[in-house]
Amino acid sequence: MLELLGSKAATLDGRLRDGSAFSGDPVETLSKTLVDHGHNYLGKELLYSGVTGEPLEAYIYFGPIFYQRLKHMVVDKQLKSSTKVSHHIFSTVIKLPTISRID
Template sequence: MIIEVMAGKSAAVHGLVHDATPFKFSEKDTAAEYFGKMLEAGGYNYYGTEKMYSGIQGCEMEAAIFFGVVHYQRLRHMVSDKWQV
């Protein structure tokens, strides 16, 4: 999921679509390195971290926060939809 966050953020920055196949990259050219270089080219940190500001005090937080764009699919598996008589 960490690679997916880096891929999603770099795709959003550059306006591209990335292939999420897990076997596309090798041990020499890893996905983290590829997307890290793309993030750097877009003006972001190589590791995908960013500085955040406190919403209460307005000062910069000391920790670098890792966040980005991820796709979630809500699956509708409810007991009320599955019961049979």
């Protein structure tokens, strides 16, 4: 939550911000930056319907945030299985010879 508030403030004033919880910028400083640029001090946004143009009944808390993909995906681990391959037609497990194993 603090990272999102910091990244939103950073995009508005163009300064680098620290979004960590322990040594980052204080919430008051980030909120003041948002208010100075005409936004809600908590970072909430009022969205409007794309169909009717009316405002939605809830405030939405969104903004740019860092996302890191998990490196060890299940599909990768399944493809690296070195001894057995499942055959979808027969629903059986086929044992591969050592030479043709997928590494």
